[in-house]
Amino acid sequence: MAASTRTPAPQPIIIAVEPFGGSIRNHSPLLPLVYWDDAAVTRGDGVFETLLIRNGKACQLEQHLERFQRSAARLDLPVPKAEDWRKATSMAVEQWAEKTEADAKCVWTYTRGRPTANPNEPHPSAWLTINPLDAEMLRQREEGIKVLTAPRGYSVETIDEDLPWLQVGAKTLNYAANMSALRWAKRRGFDDVIFTEGDRVLEGATSTVLAVRGNKLRTPAGSGILAGTTQAALFAKAEQEGWNCRAKEMDLEYLCEKADSVWLLSSVRMAARVRRINEKKLPKPDNEATIQQLVASSLG
Structure with a gap:
């Protein structure tokens, strides 16, 4: 039986986005990113957006960003900084384009984060991922x-x-x-x-x-x-x-x-x-x- 010549799918790209002016950096998909008590894990408390990556760009980025910020505001989360998410997305798309020309899925995730001393002042967790499209889609x-x-x-x-x-x-x-x-x-x-x-x-x-x-x-x-x-x-x-x-x-x-x-x-x-x-x-x-x-x- 002939060996398969199918090209393996590229590894996911993960970019951690630190709110309040922190770093925007690559994160290994082999290492944990979210703490056990993050509100995304314990409560499903946060917002997200899903973008299509096509022809080396994120489609409808500004429209997704507007909805992302609007969703966060409706959940009483600090409004995500537009320039941070533009920068993180640009970094991730550039890295994806170096791997393949195939369409991909980019997901922004923004959670209420870990419990703080003041529950009215959340310190969000935030990251984005890029993954290949699945065959069923x-x-x-x-x-x-x-x-x-x-x-x-x-x-x-x-x-x-x-x-x-x-x-x-x-x-x-x-x-x-x-x-x-x-x-x-x-x-x-x-x-x-x-x-x-x-x-x-x-x-x-x-x-x-x-x-x-x-x-x-x-x-x-x-x-x-x-x-x-x-x-x-x-x-x-x-x-x-x-x-x-x-x-x-x-x-x-x-x-x-x-x-x-x-x-x-x-x-x-x-x-x-x-x-x-x-x-x-x-x-x-x-x-x-x-x-x-x-x-x-x-x-x-």
Whole structure:
């Protein structure tokens, strides 16, 4: 049997970012980085962003940075310094480009850190990583996905008034429920989940919903939906090319019966066409390649 000639994936790149003007330095992936009592470990208390690395650059860096800072502020964390994260990302991307030209995933992580004498003055832990894309994500880009719909478990209409502590507008580390929903879907032979409230469409477990109908691009509107950086970039690019783009409330009938195609958008997977929603098979649209290219070009 011939030996495999597959090129091994590059080792992860890890950059530690010291808040409050500290160092920005490489960290070995073979050594521990987070203390046992860090709030990320004990409470899932922190925020993160995931960026696509493509063609030697971090896509939508400023948009991710704005959301990163906004998420931190909503969790009463010190606002991350923009120049530190730009510098750390630039260092990491340069190192990745020396290894390979392949796309990669960059994750920024910012936690409440270790307990301090004054709980109102956290000393955050912060780092970023760059890793290769996994084969399953690349498959979903190319082949599309099957999704189940599922209730999220609370009403988006009452969050701001009755449940303000949920902070669903922040991209927090507390993703256990989302990951559980994905595992539940995969056990049933599906790839992903779209959260709903009754028949109302909200968002994917880790993505933004997009519906295409003619020259119209639509994404669900309403409170309790995390603003998607990929969707925003797509709309900005598409409007320049004559597409009619708008956020609107939509229901499952719109996705299953009226839309020409349905997509889940995210920073790294980019655009995955939904081939099936529950038991409803969706036809392959004539403009599939056009939408994929539009999303890719919107990310630079």
